[in-house]
Amino acid sequence: MKVPYNYLPMQFKDTKNIFNEWKKLIKSTDFTLGKYVSMFEKKFSNSIEMKYCISTNNGTDALILSLKSIGIKKGDEVITVTNTFYATVGAILAVGATPVFVDCDDRFQIDHNKIENVISKKTKVILPVHWGGSSPNMKKIINIAKRYNIKVVEDACMGIGASINNKSPGTFGICNAFSMHPLKTLNVMGDGGMVVTNNSKLARWMLKYRNHGMIDRNNIEFWGINMRLQPLQAIVAMNELKTIKSIVAKRNLNASLLDKALAKLHPLIVLPERPKGNVESFALYMCLAEDRNELLKFLNQKNIEAKIHYPKPLHLQKASSIFRYKKGDFPVSEFQADRIITLPVHQYLSKRQIEFIISQIFYFYKKKSKKIRIF
Structure with missing residues (x-):
């Protein structure tokens, strides 16, 4: 008997619905952002009861975008856990900040009891990871952050579909990142990610930054880069979100x-x-x-x-x-x-x-x- 870890051939055995929508997209030639991306962003934010969703081309960029949106920069420290995927720390370094590690608990999650020991004057963010699709004690982490006036940004890349007392991972921090890597619970045919927030100012900034800082095709408000989710993947994501x-x-x-x-x-x-x-x-x-x-x-x-x-x-x-x-x-x-x-x-x-x-x-x-x- 074979017990595979990779389930993608089974998941995408029937692609009729996806391919039908792809045909419509190809006919429209709406290949950059557009209605399918907007539709997915609305559906995902509604599914976890958050006001805004800003899709990105992968979970790593979602983490980078989250940190940049709140002004994290060189000289700042971001507390996170040492048993996580490389992207968590890579994103911290990408914005110029320094990661400060904390040990995990017996549930493979960041040990909230050890966070205060590493808080310094340079600490700007606690970045807990919902490792494996389980969750750390977010109530305790939020209370620590409030006590020290620092922000929380969640790495909820593995948390889609999970809940903490009926509240989704990625809904506790000021802005939070998700991934749609092929082997995540909500996945696409390649890469995809998103940031969610209830802060309208941050949402507006992120929507522009992930599209070069553009106001329209002839004007930019500030320098950004391309972090856009492809409409092809937005269609896949909407199809998978149903299940x-x-x-x-x-x-x-x-x-x-x-x-x-x-x-x-x-x-x-x-x-x-x-x-x-x-x-x-x-x-x-x-x-x-x-x-x-x-x-x-x-x-x-x-x-x-x-x-x-x-x-x-x-x-x-x-x-x-x-x-x-x-x-x-x-x-x-x-x-x-x-x-x-x-x-x-x-x-x-x-x-x-x-x-x-x-x-x-x-x-x-x-x-x-x-x-x-x-x-």
Whole structure:
């Protein structure tokens, strides 16, 4: 049996609706921004109950646009977590600011209890990441930001479809970034991203900046760059947005099956806490595994496409040597990086495939003569 991590061939098996709209777009030749992009922006902002959505050509640009819109620049510090994708820190550096890392908690999220320890006079933003489609304690983070009069910008790139007490990730900060990378819960046939905000002044600025700062084709108000979402991708996004609730529901069902079974393997497998009131998007299903590297190799040999997100936290990357962090500075992230494994959980997996994942993990540990209680 094969259990794929990549579900795109299944997702885009039927492209009739998308191609029909593409034909209309081609006939109109409205290839730069235009009605399809505007329609998507309105639909997405409505879906998460935010006033404004500014689409971009990817999630990284959405992060950059968010930071630039609130004036983050050289000399400023932005607090974020060290166990995240490169784009989070890349965006901070792209606007000239300095990232300041914080360790994560046992749910793979930024540890809000450690944020105040690194706040300085240069701190302008806390940039929490909704890592894997789960969420940090946004209430505590917002309270810290208010206490120190600093802003919050969320990296909600994996958070589409999730909720925190019925409130979407990416709706807590002053402006917040999302991604539609092909393997996100809301995805397109390439790249796409968006920023959401309730601030009309920021929204107007971002709409212009992502289009060269143009007022119209003959005038610019200020110097911007091209961060535009392609109308082709806006059409794909609108088509996929229709099914986001069912996508997340199926991922949660698959995750609950994994949770129920794998909990019996504790402490060989350690699952993160699932806070009451939170719904995860399960962009990633992550847990900690003893003998992780051996387990990964075994699962891959069984045609189960497990992954690692990621084997090295950002502060230990070669590119981070300029920040002068060292091994041991963030022990929780480092501990997790040696043990974390990501299992397939997407909406196209059958119950039989999920049960196959479970059975093979149990078999792996039984074969290693571990003392476990077989379900």
